[in-house]
Amino acid sequence: AMAAERALAMATCTAPVNIAVIKYWGKRDTDLILPINSSLSVTLHQDQLKTTTTAAASRDFTEDRLWLNGKEADVGHPRVQACLREVRRLARKRRGGGEDAAALSLSYKIHIASENNFPTAAGLASSAAGYACLVSALARLYGLEEELSEVARRGSGSACRSMFGGFVQWQRGERPDGSDSLALQVAPETHWPELRVLVLVVSGEKKPVGSTAGMQTSVETSPLLKHRAEVVVPERLAQMMQHIRDRDFEGFGQLAMRDSNQFHATCLDTFPPIFYLTDVSRRIIALAHRYNAHHGHTKVAYTFDAGPNAVIFALADAVAEFVEVVRRSFPPATNGDQFVRGLPVGSAALPPELEAAVLTEPVLGAVQYILHTKPGPGPQLVDDPSQHLLGPDGLP
Amino acid sequence: AMAAERALAMATCTAPVNIAVIKYWGKRDTDLILPINSSLSVTLHQDQLKTTTTAAASRDFTEDRLWLNGKEADVGHPRVQACLREVRRLARKRRGGGEDAAALSLSYKIHIASENNFPTAAGLASSAAGYACLVSALARLYGLEEELSEVARRGSGSACRSMFGGFVQWQRGERPDGSDSLALQVAPETHWPELRVLVLVVSGEKKPVGSTAGMQTSVETSPLLKHRAEVVVPERLAQMMQHIRDRDFEGFGQLAMRDSNQFHATCLDTFPPIFYLTDVSRRIIALAHRYNAHHGHTKVAYTFDAGPNAVIFALADAVAEFVEVVRRSFPPATNGDQFVRGLPVGSAALPPELEAAVLTEPVLGAVQYILHTKPGPGPQLVDDPSQHLLGPDGLP
Incomplete structure (x- = not known):
């Protein structure tokens, strides 16, 4: 032929x-x-x-x-x-x-x-x-x-x-x-044009347990993971699809945070336990909750995979302010000019009442940089x- | 009258x-x-x-x-x-x-x-x-x-x-x-005379969520806690009582660690999530697992309450060695002479193969002191x- x-x-x-x-x-x-x-x-x-x-x-x-x-x-x-x-x-x-x-x-x-x-x-x-x-x-x-x-x-x-x-x-x-x-x-990806993603790259310590080995140990040892898979996820999946169809950021963000937390909970329930979240991840989580509490609704939502980096969802109009909150909370140690990368981010001044309610003692260099992106298409030729x-x- | x-x-x-x-x-x-x-x-x-x-x-x-x-x-x-x-x-x-x-x-x-x-x-x-x-x-x-x-x-x-x-x-x-x-x-308390307890008091940061408020939020928001209470605990309770009756340290220690981890997992599954374990707690947990892995069985077991301090169970003959492992892993920053308190602890030299397998980069001052104690009686007049x-x- x-x-x-x-x-x-x-x-x-x-x-x-x-x-x-x-x-x-x-x-x-x-x-x-x-x-x-x-x-x-x-x-x-x-x-x-x-x-x-x-x-x-x-x-x-x-x-x-x-x-x-x-x-x-x-x-x-x-x-x-x-x-x-x-x-x-x-x-x-x-x-x-x-x-x-x-x-x-x-x-x-x-x-x-x-x-x-x-x-x-x-x-x-x-x-x-x-x-x-x-x-x-x-x-x-x-x-x-x-x-x-x-x-x-x-x-x-x-x-x-x-x-x-x-x-x-x-x-x-x-x-x-x-x-x-x-x-x-x-x-x-065109369905929700306002949705934005901020990847907060956290200074790593040593490599944690790899996902393949980690999830196998979880399947073998975590009673909570079994319950999550059988009972919790089927319910959540249906809810999440509805939130996405409705472009309901409140519902989407709340559920994304809960599900991220539950995944890390099953890692902790694994024996020996697996920790992907560090003290810095924990600070970012607390910061997001203080920020949302200050605004009285879900402006940002975090999710963490098998590592300490935070992925933050927000609508476009919240990005500049939250980036400034992150910059003030985790001031860059060195590469200050490359701290924000990816899609452009506008500048924002923080109202004093937000500063008082949301910011705490800054932790220098804990976040290496922020990558600003959004949903995108599948594989391309x-x-x-x-x-x-x-x-x-x-x-x- | x-x-x-x-x-x-x-x-x-x-x-x-x-x-x-x-x-x-x-x-x-x-x-x-x-x-x-x-x-x-x-x-x-x-x-x-x-x-x-x-x-x-x-x-x-x-x-x-x-x-x-x-x-x-x-x-x-x-x-x-x-x-x-x-x-x-x-x-x-x-x-x-x-x-x-x-x-x-x-x-x-x-x-x-x-x-x-x-x-x-x-x-x-x-x-x-x-x-x-x-x-x-x-x-x-x-x-x-x-x-x-x-x-x-x-x-x-x-x-x-x-x-x-x-x-x-x-x-x-x-x-x-x-x-x-x-x-x-x-x-x-006379049932298991060899059982010892080491409290590793960890340098505190700020006070976390109080238990009363924390557990109420957990009951309201954690699907995993409900499953734990209904399904996991009844089984574990029966097992734990048997391990105690049998003075089976392997079974007792393994289950104590698993249950501590699961409690903290349900805290993480709470919304907003609650973290009582810090990076230092996490290091102590990893140290205990490396130590047990080196010995090929459960020599020490940790449990953590609503705070970062570790409580370690061990049999009397393991105390001196493990205390030395803790001292080498978390060398006291100041009060070196009061680092070990409570019941007397003998001195122990660590075999080189244990050092190589168990010790990592020391973290100065992360453990304030170790309190050595044991099971005891109830209220006394x-x-x-x-x-x-x-x-x-x-x-x-």
Whole structure:
């Protein structure tokens, strides 16, 4: 076939990170990565946080290879292999029917290069964007057009949610083979134009327990996690979808905070206990509650993943004031000029009664910087060939 | 009657603090102080931690008065009044039957003085000892001999457990009037002679949410607390009683740690969330787990109440080594000579492989001091009249 004769094919995609507002924690099948409960996330805009991945196949490649942020990495990683295998299986199935002009030999070795536009050390879970991007680039390479969240899930559970923009549900599914454990878009990123996201990057101490090991210990030892998955989450998921449909920030924010707290509660109920929140996280939480109490309603809502960084939701008109509150509470130790990054933030003066009610003794340098972003779209094809991360020789 | 003519009567008692190993958090009746779940505690020895209370009644007193640690306090406090009212009600009931030589007019005004032999600022819940001591002294004054944990409970829930020595269960009870919500001794303090307790007093920051307000918010907002009370605790209580009966330190310690963690998890699941554990508490927890992992079994077990101080259980032969581990992990900033208080602690050299496996970067001054104590008896009558906290004039 013509298709099988193409010597080198290449595709580049970008993909977003996402932040869960109803949290995923715990697998019922560790191999297929099937969760014990459904979850719901907001996809963040790729202008601020994205992964770019180029996948190339060539009859001249002698082995599969992988580069992450410019450094060669282990392409034999079981999760990378699972994604590769699943995409190839779907491609094979598709071609079973007949000729495909874009078809590429499935026996060719593959080169993959991937880069993040944000520091991986910042603790902003990059695996979701990474695997969503890998699967998107491979799908383009092999000419697949189907929904592939089930494949991305095999790389990293939450990666399936990064396969869509806006507001995304990862439904738990019932089938043992995981074929119904996939992501669904609840609403596109255009649905709630006023919604903003502030990532407060906290100065890290040492790396905590990784999520994969952590959630497995939680499933095995936490009686509260079991109850959360079976009873609490199904109720909350329905409520959260309604809040999003209604663009009800009060309801959305309250529930996001409660669910973040409950996730960290189940980590503490794990044995030995897991702590992702630090004293600084705790100060940010208290600050958000004082700020909301001062205003008499929910102006900001926090959520924390498996790390100390806070992700804050707010409506656009609250951003400038809250950023100033954060700046006054955690004055930058050094890089004062780069303290606020991403989307522009206006300046705001704090009314004296707000200062008195909300601010406490400032803690220098506890927040490294604030990244201002908003909901954004799902994976994107990069059309411009000059943007490929691999050269015509198939090397970075 | 002769009895009513006694001009001044006085009684002095001491009472212990207790530390729960199956935690109490949440009332089903805030007025009667009825808990949502049963709990189980260890009574600590009064040689190290005790409250002393003198109660006096006289026809010459013109008003009820109360002194706490030498300072006059509000005798009208509803909980003090509840204890006073209940003791008088029982005394009245008792006398209904006939003459009592020791009887004292129940219409006399009362003076009460109470002191702790430990700093109240240390966050070592003094209300349990305080109310147990108040009720014991009043009971002596009025010549009551019955079990009065139900009355002590009206002062502070956990005070009912301080009415007994050793290992004590506070049973939840079923009746709406609370008459079956009382303390029962599971085993006396002589039952487990090797058991030791180390209180690690952590340098405090600001006072957290008080327990009364905190647990009410938890009952109202935490879905996990409800599940804990209904499903998890009944199972754990039975297990814990068995571990105590068997003097099984492995089982006792593991369950104590799990239950402490779960209590703090329900605090985090409260909205707004409550944090009693700080980064220092977290370091102590991690240290205990590293120490146990190094030894391959449970040598020490932690439990934390509504504050950052750690209470560590250990068998006598592990104390010296673990104290040295704590001293090396949290070297005293100033009062090095008073770093270890209470029962004597031998010296121990740490094997190099233990140092390598257990110790990390030391954190100076994070632990103020260590108090070494053990299980002890319940409230005691002080026979020596020179120990009264009130003079013959009824004043401190």
